[in-house]
Amino acid sequence: MPGPLSHIRILDLGRIMAAPWATQILADLGADVIKIERPGTGDDTRAWGPPFLTAEDGTPTKEAGYFLAVNRGKRSVTLDIARPEGQELARRLAAGCDVVVENFKAGALARYGLDAASLRASRPSLIYCSVTGFGQTGPRRDQAAYDFMIQAMGGLMSLTGERDGAPQKVGVPIVDLMTGMYAAVAILAAVARRERTGEGETIDLAMLDVQAGILANQAMNWLVGGRVPHRAGNRHPNIQPQDVFPARDGHVVLAVGNDGQFVKLCEAIARPAWAQDPRFVRNADRVRNEAELTRLLSERFVEFTRLELTTLLDAAGVPCGPINSVPDVFGDPQVQHRGMLRHLPHQVAGTVPQVVSPIRLQDAPLSFDQGPPTLGQHTSEVLRDLGLEEAELLALAAKGVL
Numbered sequence: 001m002p003g004p005l006s007h008i009r010i011l012d013l014g015r016i017m018a019a020p021w022a023t024q025i026l027a028d029l030g031a032d033v034i035k036i037e038r039p040g041t042g043d044d045t046r047a048w049g050p051p052f053l054t055a056e057d058g059t060p061t062k063e064a065g066y067f068l069a070v071n072r073g074k075r076s077v078t079l080d081i082a083r084p085e086g087q088e089l090a091r092r093l094a095a096g097c098d099v100v101v102e103n104f105k106a107g108a109l110a111r112y113g114l115d116a117a118s119l120r121a122s123r124p125s126l127i128y129c130s131v132t133g134f135g136q137t138g139p140r141r142d143q144a145a146y147d148f149m150i151q152a153m154g155g156l157m158s159l160t161g162e163r164d165g166a167p168q169k170v171g172v173p174i175v176d177l178m179t180g181m182y183a184a185v186a187i188l189a190a191v192a193r194r195e196r197t198g199e200g201e202t203i204d205l206a207m208l209d210v211q212a213g214i215l216a217n218q219a220m221n222w223l224v225g226g227r228v229p230h231r232a233g234n235r236h237p238n239i240q241p242q243d244v245f246p247a248r249d250g251h252v253v254l255a256v257g258n259d260g261q262f263v264k265l266c267e268a269i270a271r272p273a274w275a276q277d278p279r280f281v282r283n284a285d286r287v288r289n290e291a292e293l294t295r296l297l298s299e300r301f302v303e304f305t306r307l308e309l310t311t312l313l314d315a316a317g318v319p320c321g322p323i324n325s326v327p328d329v330f331g332d333p334q335v336q337h338r339g340m341l342r343h344l345p346h347q348v349a350g351t352v353p354q355v356v357s358p359i360r361l362q363d364a365p366l367s368f369d370q371g372p373p374t375l376g377q378h379t380s381e382v383l384r385d386l387g388l389e390e391a392e393l394l395a396l397a398a399k400g401v402l
Contacts, residue, residue: 003030
């Protein structure tokens with residue numbers, strides 16, 4: 001069954017993580033995504049290994065795990081857009097697409113005639129999405145950025161880590177991922193508006209804006225309360241008890257979210273009086289007296305193994321869980337039941353493991369038919385659709401354009 005975006009074609013000029021994450025979301029939803037890559041080397045992330053995918057004959061490929069994480073379901077076309085012939089072909093491809101996505105430095109594509117103003121001048125219905133570190137305006141617009149530095153500049157690292165420890169980044173490139181998610185949402189909004197008005201859109205997404213936006217409750221804690229948030233380890237700043245607690249043979253996460261769940265917790269561990277203690281009755285009381293509550297819970301929890309404690313609290317309806325490794329996650333029966341890990345076709349390896357989209361649509365289910373492409377896998381196919389003959393393709397390849 002065609003995906004819900006099977007009527008949409010996207011020209012993907014994105015590299016690294018943020019823009020490719022957005023276009024992978026749209027590819028999962030059925031869009032035809034044409035990924036433009038540099039001849040010879042391709043997207044930088046193809047070389048960001050080890051590890052590299054193993055071919056069917058057991059030899060390593062040039063496909064790094066990083067690239068494989070963000071390029072599923074796309075068609076790869078090698079094209080040197082620094083050359084006039086490459087620019088012309090890119091413009092012709094854009095003319096047949098509904099959406100263009102790019103993450104070059106602000107203004108960089110104007111010299112190739114591939115910027116929003118140039119492409120939308122002849123096609124006002126085009127949706128053009130630019131992803132940059134700092135946006136198309138402002139004093140930093142010309143600066144490059146990576147996820148790590150934006151986590152630092154955007155306040156996230158001031159909130160992440162142990163109370164007395166050094167600042168820490170999040171263990172995945174969360175700003176890239178959230179920027180990609182916002183880009184996909186913005187593109188879908190523009191598609192919906194175009195279907196009503198016929199007008200396209202120019203989208204300006206900045207990673208620093210995204211990081212500022214996802215400070216969420218921590219930003220409001222400062223704006224409303226006037227206190228600067230700081231690192232607190234695993235302790236939640238607004239809800240208690242929510243933290244990592246020791247058990248006899250390891251640690252568990254406790255995530256009590258309301259007063260009723262706290263009552264259930266106290267009953268489950270045979271300490272019902274704690275739920276009536278004036279220091280702990282309401283969440284605000286527990287936040288103010290977090291240190292004493294944490295001490296009491298820690299002393300009680302170490303009397304249980306992790307399995308005993310999580311089994312007990314699960315039965316009582318108290319949110320808790322083990323701290324899983326990545327292999328543990330994909331061994332979890334719930335994750336397996338939901339089919340989050342699949343093996344998709346790959347031109348060189350035969351199949352490639354993929355952590356697929358979590359989106360589940362009942363009436364238009366997503367289909368995962370094709371893994372990430374090898375470099376230039378679809379160049380001839382896509383350019384033939386533009387009307388190029390074999391002789392033209394060979395000539396362009398000989399000149400280094402393809």
